Amino acid sequence: MNTMDYIVILVAAACSGFIFQLVKLPPLLGFLVAGFVLHLLGIHQAPVIDTIANLGVTLLLFSIGLKLDVRTLLRREVYGTAFLHLIFNGMLFLAIFSVFKWLSITQLKVLSNEALMLLAFALSFSSTVFAVKVLQDKSELQSLYGRVAIGILVMQDLFAVIYLSASSGKIPSLWALSLLTLIPLRPLLLRLLNRAGHGEVQLLVGFCMAFVVGYAWFDSVHIKPDLGALLIGMLLAGTPQANNLGRDLFAFKELFLVAFFLSIGMHYFPTMESLFIAILITLLVPLKAALYLLLMLVFRLRARTAWMGTLSLANYSEFGLIVSAIAVQSNILDGSWLAILAIALSLSFIISAPLNQKADHIYRRVQNRLCRLQRNRLHLDDLPIELGNMEIVILGMGRIGSGAYELMSQHYPGKVIGIDTDLTKVQSHMEANRVVIQGDATDSDFWEKLVLSKSVKLVLLTMPHHNGNEYAVTQLHRRDYAGEIAAICRFEDDEDALKELGVNHVVNLYEEAGLGFAQHIYDAVNWTDGKR
The missing domain is CATH 3.40.50.720 (NAD(P)-binding Rossmann-like Domain)
Structure with a gap:
């Protein structure tokens, strides 16, 4: 790779992201398309892009930890919906994929049962990046449905991190006990973050906490380093310093995730067969959304709250791609599945984005039918x-x-x-x-x-x-x-x-x-x- 190759990558990403934003679609889709275009141009690898992509995943987990309110996760409508949806959606998708395999549909027919289970697991997640963006654009992050949706997403992220940790194949060393010192070290870390003030110094201190205290320390004791970034974020959460740092890190996290989507497109170019499977998977999104809706209604949320929360979660997740990437490294899935899932993710965003923009209008048209499903005794926060x-x-x-x-x-x-x-x-x-x-x-x-x-x-x-x-x-x-x-x-x-x-x-x-x-x-x- 030479300097001109990186300039081409930068221009392709910027132009593609800009075009997608103009047509009111998530720019992340544009970056994925840019990766496919670069693949056609013969640029299949970029070591710097791959490194930044890995850093983006770590930074995403750290930022999730910073905004994690444990009290929200302990609410029944959050942990109940997240856990039951993971179980029911996983079972439903596994059954559908098994039927597809029995019918000998293209690449599904060669997958093992373990691979089918992992696909069902990966496709159970919804996109944190997409939901946060939608809620921010509508200024509804603090709404009840917004808080419930984000809580569900954080629970899903935790499930994914547990899998990522278990899949590392490493046995923690005895030095892992040293991580217990993080609890008494919390006041020191917060004081350090507070003394850093605002601006570039605070950002640098935040990066050090994510990548040194979190990533490097956990990796040195043979524990999944991404889990370390999440836990350090959680350790700092609930403080003004963490809130400020989270806002400052948002742009960097987004920029690093650009590299993640670029790298997928550059490494794995889809075939017509892959595109067909991606469309099949996208057609399953309404089933996934229906499960969200029913579970939120079961937990006594109003019909409108359940509807709005469901639409913000009616998509696939970039975390599903990360889980699948680990499966590819472990030879459970073929590398072509990353391109398939990336296309399915993109198509789910394309469908979900306009639906969220018209969510209130659509709700008014289906309100009477949805209200018939609403529980008589409503959630205390939804009265x-x-x-x-x-x-x-x-x-x-x-x-x-x-x-x-x-x-x-x-x-x-x-x-x-x-x-x-x-x-x-x-x-x-x-x-x-x-x-x-x-x-x-x-x-x-x-x-x-x-x-x-x-x-x-x-x-x-x-x-x-x-x-x-x-x-x-x-x-x-x-x-x-x-x-x-x-x-x-x-x-x-x-x-x-x-x-x-x-x-x-x-x-x-x-x-x-x-x-x-x-x-x-x-x-x-x-x-x-x-x-x-």
């Missing part, structure tokens, strides 16, 4: 949100929202309610005897459940992000709210935008802060006639 006889609603209970709550409560005692997404913050307010409930006003699911009574006269929008306040105003108008709306903003153009949407009162924080600051200083120094 209608009733405000009772409250007259003032505050969306966003940060410092500004809390101050507004205190002032309004003095004038309207017992008639003020606050709503915030952060459960910890909600619990803190409740301990201070404030009426505050959990809810995300940037989530369409919140507005679907909200019962907005006629007693509400004023809604205060004190959320930190302008887009969130804009979205809340739009939803209030859709629900024919006729009372007053007040909102905060930081910039003049945001103020104009809110007024155009029909907000009655807009307060520019910077202007008000400047006036308040000047007044406070003026009162403090007590100037009279220009003299102190």
Whole structure:
């Protein structure tokens, strides 16, 4: 490989990803296609790309660990759906593949029972990358269905990591006991991450924790190094430092995964026979989705919550490719199966992407039929949100929202309610005897459940992000709210935008802060006639 070859790889990946993004399809599909094109051009291997691809898998596991909330995984609708779906989907797909083998369908007829079981296992996973991207684009990561979907995906990732660890074939050494010291080392690691501040130093420290503390240490004691990256991420999870690091690592993780999809396309070019099998596998996605839907309904989620969660999971996973890659290395599967599964993954994304964009529209058309499957007794987090006889609603209970709550409560005692997404913050307010409930006003699911009574006269929008306040105003108008709306903003153009949407009162924080600051200083120094 020379420099010009890498330039060709870079241009092919950029152009293909850009084209796919223009047509509103996941760019990862474009990178896979770029790999196929490079294969046709005679570029079959690129050592640097293969190395980056391996790093991308490790970084993906580390970032999953950083956002892992163990409390979410312990919810029945999460671990129950994940585990039962893995079992039922695996059994269903194994039965279908066995029939295909009995019918002597192409490459399936030569597979062993072990290979069929591994294929069924790999195709049980859904894509973490795809689901996170879809939920972020719709600002619904914190919705109930978003949290459930991500929890299920993390559980699936854990199942995959357990398999990857078991498949390494290595017996841990006695030095593996040294990993127990990671627990008392956690405060030191967090302090180190905190002292690194923000920006490039924090990123470098994060890379060291993933690849040195996680990958290298676990590998040195003969434990799957990717598992080490996941566990180190979990060790740091639930802290502000981990949240910041996770956001900063996101772009790097995406970039490294580009290399993973490129390398698959470059190494394994599909034949017509492979394409036929990939289409057959893609046709099984509705069965996989139906299982998700039924299981979520069994765990008492609303029909809409189950529907939205199902669509975000109705695809195959890049983790399935990683599992299959291990099977290829172990000679359980032929290398051509990586191309087959990569095409099936791509086709599932192509189908799932437009469905998620039109999810609400499709739901309204099937709502009556789905609601008949809904349990009578719903999940506690999925019940209608009733405000009772409250007259003032505050969306966003940060410092500004809390101050507004205190002032309004003095004038309207017992008639003020606050709503915030952060459960910890909600619990803190409740301990201070404030009426505050959990809810995300940037989530369409919140507005679907909200019962907005006629007693509400004023809604205060004190959320930190302008887009969130804009979205809340739009939803209030859709629900024919006729009372007053007040909102905060930081910039003049945001103020104009809110007024155009029909907000009655807009307060520019910077202007008000400047006036308040000047007044406070003026009162403090007590100037009279220009003299102190």
